[in-house]
Amino acid sequence: MEEKVEKMKAITEEVVNLTASPLYNERIKNEVHPVVGEGSYEADIMMVGEAPGKNESLTGRPFCGSAGKILDELLKHVDIEREDVYITNIVKDRPPMNRDPSADEINIYAPFLDRQIDIIKPRILAPLGRHAMRYIFYRYVDESFKMTISEVRGRKFKAKFSYGEVFIVPLYHPAVAIYNSSRKDELKKDFEVLRSMIKEKLSY
Ligand code: URA
Secondary structure, eight states: OHHHHHHHHHHHHHHHTOTTSTTHHHHHHHTOOOOOOEEOTTOSEEEEESOOOHHHHHHTOSSOSHHHHHHHHHHHHTTOOGGGEEEEESSOSOOGGGOOOOHHHHHHHHHHHHHHHHHHOOSEEEEBSHHHHHHHHHHHTOTTOOOOHHHHTTOOEEEEETTEEEEEOOBOOGGGGSSOHHHHHHHHHHHHHHHHHHHTTTOO
């Protein structure tokens, strides 16, 4: 455990000092924070969002704004405690005006995500939304993976990671449900996949 804490601290320090990032100057100008991640270092489930929004960059915590409220509701729906999950984003600094992260931004931050996966060693990796989904499939499943988030959401994909077998369960990004209650119903149903996996004691 101590080793995990040390490794995560090193990542935080590197992200804080990532002057090479195209988002670094924006962070300094706006006097906001990067968001490295939060949750249990022993988590079975790791969730990966897109990038911090306004509230997240102000607090340094992932999913603490309106998308976070929906995420909390979804976790509650499936009896999963937020504290038991590790939550992070693929991009650790807020893109201006909440625009989509660029390929350059994803490329510069993705190695931190890879290291976080290697520290937490989750049995279930749940990308939230298309950006995290695309990267995780490209990196860990198949470089030519072309499916869309609507085709893969709520499904389980077995993948081989350096530390063992992992189930990738892509989910819609919780923000899709902010103004769309039918999307929230779909999200609730997809999250139930996580509950059954946990209930079956990860013997999928
Ligand atoms: N959206 C994300 O993708 N991540 C956050 O932390 C907040 C909103």
